[in-house]
Amino acid sequence: DVKVTQSSRYLVKRTGEKVFLECVQDMDHENMFWYRQDPGLGLRLIYFSYDVKMKEKGDIPEGYSVSREKKERFSLILESASTNQTSMYLCASTNSGGDTEAFFGQGTRLTVV
Amino acid sequence: ELKVEQNPLFLSMQEGKNYTIYCNYSTTSDRLYWYRQDPGKSLESLFVLLSNGAVKQEGRLMASLDTKARLSTLHITAAVHDLSATYFCAVDGEYGNKLVFGAGTILRVKS
Numbered sequence: 001d002v003k004v005t006q007s008s009r010y011l012v013k014r015t016g017e018k019v020f021l022e023c024v025q026d027m028d029h030e031n032m033f034w035y036r037q038d039p040g041l042g043l044r045l046i047y048f049s050y051d052v053k054m055k056e057k058g059d060i061p062e063g064y065s066v067s068r069e070k071k072e073r074f075s076l077i078l079e080s081a082s083t084n085q086t087s088m089y090l091c092a093s094t095n096s097g098g099d100t101e102a103f104f105g106q107g108t109r110l111t112v113v
Numbered sequence: 114e115l116k117v118e119q120n121p122l123f124l125s126m127q128e129g130k131n132y133t134i135y136c137n138y139s140t141t142s143d144r145l146y147w148y149r150q151d152p153g154k155s156l157e158s159l160f161v162l163l164s165n166g167a168v169k170q171e172g173r174l175m176a177s178l179d180t181k182a183r184l185s186t187l188h189i190t191a192a193v194h195d196l197s198a199t200y201f202c203a204v205d206g207e208y209g210n211k212l213v214f215g216a217g218t219i220l221r222v223k224s
Binding site for chain 2: 044045048
């Protein structure tokens with residue numbers, strides 16, 4: 001059974017804190033993604049990575065950074081959390097080429113107070 | 114820039130009725146995906162459509178793809194309450210197999 005696992009289901013952090021969201025996949029996928037989901041806006045891509053140590057900005061990268069030191073792990077970092085980063089964060093992975101069906105983690109609901 | 118538009122954004126329907134959700138996208142792509150999301154849960158893959166004219170069916174749901182019209186439809190036949198969820202379509206973006214998602218269609222099936 002394929003698995004994408006996010007480290008936390010729920011997080012509450014204070015404004016200004018540095019926040020780490022972790023995602024691990026066991027499918028040996030090349031590509032990994034971080035999305036945030038907000039009501040009425042669908043899923044918006046924050047960053048993605050197509051290989052170890054390789055990353056590209058998505059549509060809304062401001063206020064975020066990422067790290068991919070190992071193929072199976074992709075971390076999202078909020079350098080200084082702000083209340084407008086309160087959201088649901090979803091990690092996904094896909095293989096390269098052919099069918100690029102994405103597999104999603106269970107999501108992390110982050111609240112910044 | 115690739116844009117993906119779904120409509121309707123909210124759909125309330127009676128059990129037993131049929132309805133169609135539409136997904137339009139703005140650039141050429143021959144790969145489209147449909148996902149389902151239950152409240153508080155993550156996204157679950159429903160259909161992968163990989164070519165023009167592709168049609169896939171699973172139970173009461175049928176998805177089709179017209180790449181020339183840049184349109185995919187998700188047809189619901191004889192809706193049941195268990196189909197209540199949010200449905201997303203997504204299209205392959207640029208390099209890196211980046212998926213671009215629509216805003217989602219919230220479906221509520223009333224008994």
